[in-house]
Each structure stands twice: as structure tokens, then as C-alpha cells.
Amino acid sequence: MVEEQNVTLLLRDKGFKVTPQRLAIYNVLASTKAHPSAEMIFSQLQPYYPTMSLATVYKTIEILKEIGLVQILNVGEDSFRYDANVHNHPHVRCMCCGRVDDLYDIDPSNFINDVSAKTSYRLTGQQFYFYGVCPECQDAEKRQAN
Structure with a gap:
């Protein structure tokens, strides 16, 4: 920052x-x-x-x-x-509580190169978002189930 x-x-x-x-x-x-x-x-x-x-x-x-x-x-x-x-980095969002976290140590360059090669686009940027259930919400779901 x-x-x-x-x-x-x-x-x-x-x-x-x-x-x-x-x-x-x-x-x-x-x-x-x-x-x-x-x-x-x-x-x-x-x-x-x-x-x-x-x-x-x-x-x-x-x-x-x-x-x-x-x-x-x-x-x-x-x-x-x-x-x-x-800095370009992916994010993951919890579909239960809405929390959004940064993802690091993930190299999307192969995927980006693939997209560029298969579409003939000159890519100018990208954003990756993943969706799931965060560990805290998973724990809450387990507690509710018991």
C-alpha cells in the first residue's frame, strides 16, 4: 500500500x-x-x-x-x-457470509496464455473470482448439523 x-x-x-x-x-x-x-x-x-x-x-x-x-x-x-x-491477484468469495479473500501463490499465466492462443485476442487484463464456503461457515454448518 x-x-x-x-x-x-x-x-x-x-x-x-x-x-x-x-x-x-x-x-x-x-x-x-x-x-x-x-x-x-x-x-x-x-x-x-x-x-x-x-x-x-x-x-x-x-x-x-x-x-x-x-x-x-x-x-x-x-x-x-x-x-x-x-497487484493482479485472484479472489475467493464465501457464498454464505460474503467474505472476500485474496489468493496468492497461484500462477494463472498458463490459463491466460491458453485464452490468448485459442481466441487470438491480445489480452489487456483479467480478474479471477472463485466462489465457495469459507472455513468459518463450514464449521457453522457442521455445528448446526450436529
Whole structure:
């Protein structure tokens, strides 16, 4: 994740105002692996910034995406999730509780090369999402069954 002073420099370099709300939104994203939605970010920051609107959160996320500090995830829910880890990596979502986790140490390059070779597309990007039931929900299901 990027340090606050570097976020400030990036915002200014791209012609965006640096506001406490924008920095706070980035800090929420940079300090969690929960992949929050805009509503989650808004709820977390509302006590500290009571005049901030949900529209401010959405606008800031778009700005952060534009300057390369956030990636937008569409994991099959009604709203998007956001990740300050912009390095290309897959995600897995629990279909019971909605938790979204990062997946590391998985090399999708063979799959990507296969897609490119079989379609003749020049690929410009990809996102991988997997779906299942997280360990905590599996444990809860086992406890309910007993």
C-alpha cells in the first residue's frame, strides 16, 4: 500500500484536491483485507466525518482507481468491493457470509496464455473470482448439523 504523503502527491500530480475525507477513504482500504463496499467504508467513516456523503465515497473511489491506487471487484453481489492491493491477484468469495479473500501463490499465466492462443485476442487484463464456503461457515454448518 502507498504511504499517505505519496497518496497526497499522486492526487496533486493528477490535478485532484487532497481532502481529509479522500485520505481517510484510502486509509480504510489500505488497512483492511476485507474488500469493503462503498457502504461499508461510509459506515466506518461516518462517525469521524458526519457531513461526508456516500457520493463522496463513490467519487473518491473512482479517483483512486484512476490514479492506480484501488481496484474495483465485481464478485457477483449487488455492489462492488474495493481493494487497495492493485497487484493482479485472484479472489475467493464465501457464498454464505460474503467474505472476500485474496489468493496468492497461484500462477494463472498458463490459463491466460491458453485464452490468448485459442481466441487470438491480445489480452489487456483479467480478474479471477472463485466462489465457495469459507472455513468459518463450514464449521457453522457442521455445528448446526450436529
